Amino acid sequence: MADLEESLEIHFPRSSSMGYYARCLFRAAMDKALAAGELTIDTGFDPIAERKRMNPPADAGTCIHWISQCKARCSFADPADSARNTLPPQAWDPARALACKPEDKFYHSALNLYKDGKRMETTMNAVGDAVVQHLPPASGWYSELGYTMGPGLLGGHVDFTSFDLEDIVDLKTTGKPPKAGRIKYAHAVQLCSYARLQHLAHGVLPKRLFALYADRNGEWILRTNPIMLDGSIPEHLQLYQHVCGLIDLVTSPLLDYAAVPQYDEVRCSDDFCPYRAYCQRMLPHGKGVSDLTVLPEIQNPFTMKGL
Numbered sequence: 001m002a003d004l005e006e007s008l009e010i011h012f013p014r015s016s017s018m019g020y021y022a023r024c025l026f027r028a029a030m031d032k033a034l035a036a037g038e039l040t041i042d043t044g045f046d047p048i049a050e051r052k053r054m055n056p057p058a059d060a061g062t063c064i065h066w067i068s069q070c071k072a073r074c075s076f077a078d079p080a081d082s083a084r085n086t087l088p089p090q091a092w093d094p095a096r097a098l099a100c101k102p103e104d105k106f107y108h109s110a111l112n113l114y115k116d117g118k119r120m121e122t123t124m125n126a127v128g129d130a131v132v133q134h135l136p137p138a139s140g141w142y143s144e145l146g147y148t149m150g151p152g153l154l155g156g157h158v159d160f161t162s163f164d165l166e167d168i169v170d171l172k173t174t175g176k177p178p179k180a181g182r183i184k185y186a187h188a189v190q191l192c193s194y195a196r197l198q199h200l201a202h203g204v205l206p207k208r209l210f211a212l213y214a215d216r217n218g219e220w221i222l223r224t225n226p227i228m229l230d231g232s233i234p235e236h237l238q239l240y241q242h243v244c245g246l247i248d249l250v251t252s253p254l255l256d257y258a259a260v261p262q263y264d265e266v267r268c269s270d271d272f273c274p275y276r277a278y279c280q281r282m283l284p285h286g287k288g289v290s291d292l293t294v295l296p297e298i299q300n301p302f303t304m305k306g307l
């Protein structure tokens with residue numbers, strides 16, 4: 001049962017996948033069918049093995065999220081996590097967040113990235129400090145507020161939500177900054193998806209959605225300008241409305257009719273997609289390219305010279 005839950009977890013339609021769904025509805029339909037236990041075909045992908053596979057960069061990101069949320073004195077959705085974080089700021093031990101979870105598989109996986117425990121601790125503390133400094137002003141933060149639109153439908157957990165529900169911040173740990181400092185498309189869609197989930201759950205549309213990119217080696221950090229949902233930038237509101245439409249489609253039975261695989265060698269390998277091998281099999285290929293720029297050896301029958 002635990003394995004089944006794990007296998008479903010990786011495919012459960014999530015806000016963090018909405019940017020990919022916007023590009024490929026087939027991926028959304030596959031995730032949804034798998035989460036509902038309705039997928040009868042073999043995709044060649046083993047979600048349980050994938051779930052258990054160590055992914056040091058992603059797992060380091062998980063640790064950095066936890067440390068940053070502790071350092072920001074967040075109120076955690078999980079009371080057990082909040083209880084670990086009730087020391088007054090002056091009593092704050094910067095190594096405490098790491099010490100809380102030494103048994104954690106993410107912690108051990110992340111060690112494979114940094115190699116040295118001391119270096120990992122120093123780096124993660126530095127990144128956590130930088131994250132706290134780059135949060136927008138707020139009276140306080142919730143972390144990991146969770147939403148779902150229903151069983152097997154869209155859900156997600158928000159890294160930072162201000163107490164007044166006006167600001168949402170999604171932290172991305174990465175190895176390189178986004179091009180031209182602009183928020184990545186998939187992340188903008190993800191943030192809008194969070195906004196929609198919050199609006200549905202609490203009746204409050206957040207006003208500002210921030211992406212905070214942090215180098216997991218602690219060398220740089222970038223907070224993008226917010227997506228403004230207060231109407232001050234109409235194009236931002238329009239993006240939000242498009243995402244709302246996409247959510248309606250992804251969560252409706254119509255998705256099955258609109259979902260067409262769109263395998264493309266470049267686009268589908270741009271970001272991890274669990275269905276690559278399956279989609280690839282739908283497209284036949286030839287045996288090899290014939291190079292027509294190499295001309296056959298032809299001799300002039302009179303001069304006996306080649307070309």
Ligand code: SF4
Nearest residue numbers: 024262263268273279
């Ligand atoms: S491999 Fe490409 S076409 Fe197939 S589901 Fe993933 S994104 Fe869509």
